[in-house]
Amino acid sequence: MKWLFVCVGICLLYAIVANASAEEAKVRNRRALCGGKSYDYRFRVCCGGKILWKGNGASCCGNRNYDYRFRVCCGGNILWKGSGSSCCGNRNYDYRFRVCCGGNILWKGSGSSCCGNRNYDYRFRVCCGGNILWKGSGSSCCGNRNYDYRFRKCCPGNVIKSWC
Secondary structure: OHHHHHHHHHHHHHHHHHHHHHHHHHHHHOEEEEOOEEEEOOOEEEEOOEEEEOOOOEEEEOOEEEEOOOEEEEOOEEEEOOOOEEEEOOEEEEOOOEEEEOOEEEEOOOOEEEEOOEEEEOOOEEEEOOEEEEOOOOEEEEOOEEEEOOOOEEEOOEEEOOOO
């Protein structure tokens, strides 16, 4: 009978220690490191080496946090997010109606493409070396000029009629 009590006691002690170890492991598993400091990732977020309160929808913008559902981070600036929000440098814009060309936010037309910091309609124009030129049939670029590849050739920056 004594052995039974001893066995039950040992089993209970083992169960308590095992349960405590499992709880410690759970707590340890919820930890992360930020700049050498430990934090609970369920409630906090590490942004740029700083531990901050997480909140809802937490994302980082440099060393600050923000709610990505309502805001957007553009070039280190936290800005209000609109529908169709995209970044152009440190500003945001609605990509459905505008286009970002070389850091400039411009009105978007149908067939809109960028040529440096300007936009153009690629259906009718071509961008050659930063110049927006009228597009003809068979239009290709040769340096900063366009030409009809069916009848001419581009030889190191020069448009010629025959082979190079």
